[in-house]
Amino acid sequence: MASSTSPAPRRRPPTLLIIGGAEDRVGKATVLRRFVRLAGGKRARIVLIPTASSFQDEVVAAYTEVFTRLGAPEPTVVNPQDRLESQDQALVRLLDDATGIFMSGGSQLKLSQRFPGTPLGDALHRAHARGAVIGGTSAGASIMSQFMISMGDEGITPRQRHSQLSAGLGLLQGAIIDQHFAQRSRYGRLMSMVAASPSLIGIGIDEDTAIEVRDQRTFTVHGSGAVFVLDCRAATSDAPDARRGAPLMVSGAVVHSLPAGATFDLSEVRLVDFVEKHPDVAVALASAKA
Template identity: 40%
Template sequence: MAIGGHPPMGDRTPQGPLIIIGGAEDKEGNCTVLREFVRLAGGTKARIVVLTAATSMPREAGDDYTRVFERLGVEDVRIIDTEIRDDADKPHFIEDVQQASGIFFTGGDQARIIELIKETTLDKAIRQRHAAGVVVGGTSAGAAMMPDIMIIEGESKASPRVDVVDMGPGMGFLPGIVIDQHFAQRGRLGRLVSALVQQPANLGFGIDEDTAIIVNEDELEVVGSGSVTVVDESGATYNNVEHLLADEHLAVHNVKLHILPHGFRFNLKTRQPTVPQEEKPIPPVVQPV
């Protein structure tokens, strides 16, 4: 793979915000991450649809999120359970999405979201609402599916190798990047780097549990109890991926790394982090000569 050949990320088309959650978000305490989703969906006047396509236990997941969203003051929570692909064409599901002010994907297996929803009538309705300004959120598998090329599965706690990670088409809500979740908890830096050097995206976000990035156009903000690890491979000067066998270790030079806790921001266009105002260092006092 040629170094430096990736196109830079341009401005995102104006649309609703994204809330991309690293999984295992707090549902019993203050619910910081889910509280932000509800706020962006309209607060107590929100109309939220929960899509359970990713999980093999849709009833349990649907009940769980109904309970937490209702506890946060939402009176209208509807579950969209697509057990088979034909369910994604059901008129009452489409109507629920068309009336929603917040659209939320649960965790599970991200490949199921692609199999059951992508390029269906339901998918079209979701994209129309997002383009109209409606917030779209997802946790765990619902986070992994956000890019156009997503991590399907891969080894945790492994050094970067070609065979560490499998990639495939995602939903494309946030193209040109790679998302990994349960990041610090499962030691996934190696597989995120492996994913970045093997496909066109060169900007990756590793999101810890109970932590999210809120994406508004070209800027994102971190919320939650953990951190987000940003890996920027756009300035890399070397990798050896073209010369490796599957089980051999990758070499990558001059990759940028940022660690962003709650309140910190990152600009997708400039690829620069922003320090919260109260955290900015005080410039040194220049003594007169």
């Protein structure tokens, strides 16, 4: 006799949506639309964490408007004001029930002080492991990695000791994330970090652009900008010897520039697929050359 028991639903792989900041909220909202879809759409249970922001009421209002406009129910807000509140079990239960968790921009040091090593931080890891999508923009993107750039100078040239690392959540291992990448000229500071720590891969994400990371292994790019991957594993650098503020010598680094439609393997550090997502741009360029 056949069993009447329905098969268990397939568990979603651990998924991160890491956004470079200033994502479109009023037009197509491509990146945030992807977050809502991954969280479950009209059945989503989204928790919004505005903790990093200095304008928390405005952030809550803005994301509540866009998430509901994109079809999700109104999000629940979790906003610990200090490390003690990050132990509140009522807040922990809200994260344990979420299908999507979104961290806003602001100061990543606020997130670093209140989440890693706390019950709320542990709840974020549990949510990620069971398949809830963890999204973050700007500061909320940087906190995803094990180590994050908490401050640093802007500019193209990598310089010695012009940036500082702090502890992140470690949801993404083996990488350092930087955001607002092209718009705030952050190539130099990210290159200086991975030149000094070549076992880490640098990931710089433009504004209105995101990487969707599955199972810690591969990511796909969404949005209107590009993602830069900096690989210094085989590079030569004078980072151990350069004086403070000096331009760094870095030779042999590999840089990948990845627009929407690119899929990248983080474990092998290589492009695995590319599907053109901006055909209008391609047509315009072809017409200009004709």
